[in-house]
Amino acid sequence: DIVMTQSPDSLAVSLGERATINCKSSQSVLYSSNRKNYLAWYQQKPGQPPKLLIYWASTRESGVPDRFSGSGSGTDFTLTISSLQAEDVAVYYCQQYYSTPPSFGGGTKVEIK
Amino acid sequence: QVQLQESGPGLVKPSETLSLTCSVSGYSISSGYYWGWIRQPPGKGLEWIGSIYHSGSTYYNPSLKSRVTISVDTSKNQFSLKLSSVTAADTAMYYCARVDLYSYGYSGYWGQGTLVTVSS
Numbered sequence: 001d002i003v004m005t006q007s008p009d010s011l012a013v014s015l016g017e018r019a020t021i022n023c024k025s026s027q028s029v030l031y032s033s034n035r036k037n038y039l040a041w042y043q044q045k046p047g048q049p050p051k052l053l054i055y056w057a058s059t060r061e062s063g064v065p066d067r068f069s070g071s072g073s074g075t076d077f078t079l080t081i082s083s084l085q086a087e088d089v090a091v092y093y094c095q096q097y098y099s100t101p102p103s104f105g106g107g108t109k110v111e112i113k
Numbered sequence: 114q115v116q117l118q119e120s121g122p123g124l125v126k127p128s129e130t131l132s133l134t135c136s137v138s139g140y141s142i143s144s145g146y147y148w149g150w151i152r153q154p155p156g157k158g159l160e161w162i163g164s165i166y167h168s169g170s171t172y173y174n175p176s177l178k179s180r181v182t183i184s185v186d187t188s189k190n191q192f193s194l195k196l197s198s199v200t201a202a203d204t205a206m207y208y209c210a211r212v213d214l215y216s217y218g219y220s221g222y223w224g225q226g227t228l229v230t231v232s233s
Binding site for chain 1: 158159160161172174175176208210213214217218219220221223224225226
């Protein structure tokens, strides 16, 4: 099974500043035949279900603000919030769907400093 | 707009079977996609349970496979989860979701979730 490890567990960022969340997979999630990384990012606010932000590591879901961006390849990935807004306070999860069973990272809690 | 809604008992006794149903509106299950279940213990991370296609084809997480059954009722546009021999470790928020890529890909549509507590 692929283990997803996120860092940090939590971070506090000032409004308008950049937030960076890391996700590392125990093996590559890059599929060589199509050069796609099978990696998604979700945002979960208290009392709500996860919301899909990004898939294929860097493709933004429709309606997601462009301050959210995903990058990385192979085993190392990053979710960046370029200018943190108050409504971005949440827990963020990465998920690999390269192989079964699909697995999620432990989550990173983002707060306002 | 695709909407999903979980329903079922919020309290299940240990060793019994947890049963939940997900009602889908705004999209016909028969039109495609896999439909899945994901759970989240209180204060913890997400765990994929399994998914089903309208044809009845299923995918189960190997860690739960021996206890899980997912079924579909296309006439009601619903799919269901049964988890047998539950213990306190199965206490969690249970979400249903549409799987947007094959049987275990990412999910863009989720229900609000239903909390199931396993306790006598």
